[in-house]
Amino acid sequence: MSTKAGQELHENVLRIDSRSQTWNGITVADVHEYTKGEVQHSLLNDEETGIAMALEEVGGVTEPRLKPGQACQLDHKPNHMTLVPRGMQLWGHATRGLHYSRYALIRFDLGTLEARFEEEFRPNAFARPRMRFTDTRIHSLVRMLIDIPQGEPSSTLLGDCLTSAMFAILSSETGEVPEATKLSQHNLERVIDFMQSELPRQIELRELAALVGMSQWHFARAFKAATNKSPYQWQLEKRTDLVRQLLLQSDAPLDVIATLAGFCDPMHLIRVFKKRTGETPGAWRRARR
Structure with missing residues (x-):
């Protein structure tokens, strides 16, 4: 600041x-x-x-x-x-x-x-x-x-x-936003395969939209209509799944797990993990090992 x-x-x-x-x-x-x-x-x-x-x-x-x-x-x-x-x-x-x-x-x-x-x-x-x-x-x-x-x-x-x-x-002449249509199953699978393969890299929305030849705005709404999640929420969920996997399969400290899962630091990881699971990573790991 x-x-x-x-x-x-x-x-x-x-x-x-x-x-x-x-x-x-x-x-x-x-x-x-x-x-x-x-x-x-x-x-x-x-x-x-x-x-x-x-x-x-x-x-x-x-x-x-x-x-x-x-x-x-x-x-x-x-x-x-x-x-x-x-x-x-x-x-x-x-x-x-x-x-x-x-x-x-x-x-x-x-x-x-x-x-x-x-x-x-x-x-x-x-x-x-x-x-x-x-x-x-x-x-x-x-x-x-x-x-x-x-x-x-x-x-x-x-x-x-x-x-x-x-x-x-802001760009709409009337201020109204038309109802979103879902991504086709083919395009949805293509996008999800790409996002999964790129984990935990931070992907830009324009990369995903370009995969299916759509504008960023239309893609984001079509993706949510098809999955009930925004691209960000979907990616965050998969990165949290990766954290769970690393907690169970290794003794790596949180700073290492945070880096491997694409979080900026351990505190960010703890905040997101607790919000999504109700437990801190340490408590979650102890309860399951």
Whole structure:
């Protein structure tokens, strides 16, 4: 997590803590801002296409502005979002009583997105500003994205799936997402064979989608329709099965098992294993040996 304080901030901003991660050409920053009075500063510059989303506001409210002295005419709503295209700057204004706010900054690399989504990429969806709109689906997806631990490579598929879903919603002209169709049995077997053979390597969603000639978004939904699991959940389940096997068949310590099963460290392994089995790896091993 990075922290800004002192001279590099607006005089009424005490501190800003932030961390960011990137999936699929979409960078999501989780920002915590501590203030002591009325504040106004830039959120997104004119070289970026992005969204600012309010997550928490304590003591007052935040307001998006396209110009520093021009108030937003739309009513405040919880978890409001503002999208600005490249060529426009977005300013954040905080009322005097606000002393803490948490918000997400979502930056889109449109070149990467166009290359990955091809015919599903609709640049017009990102060509005009949208002020103080809300969407519970996007809010939920962003919440899940910022909850992914920093630098956890095993969550590549999860981040890919969530950002693909967010991009599809934003790109839809109506905001509606059509019902998913299942992967054919042939394509499902092909994908599963590939995922199984690649364990525990962290696979990207675009690799799986390319196997069956589908876009990432359509593939993720078709896979879940066929298996009742997202690609990430399926992979996590198989990696947990691998941990069980290693616990039973070897005396290897947890740090070695974590590496062999594709977890970033023993604590990550313990957290995932306990959530899925109800026991720590050590307790599970002792009870069965």
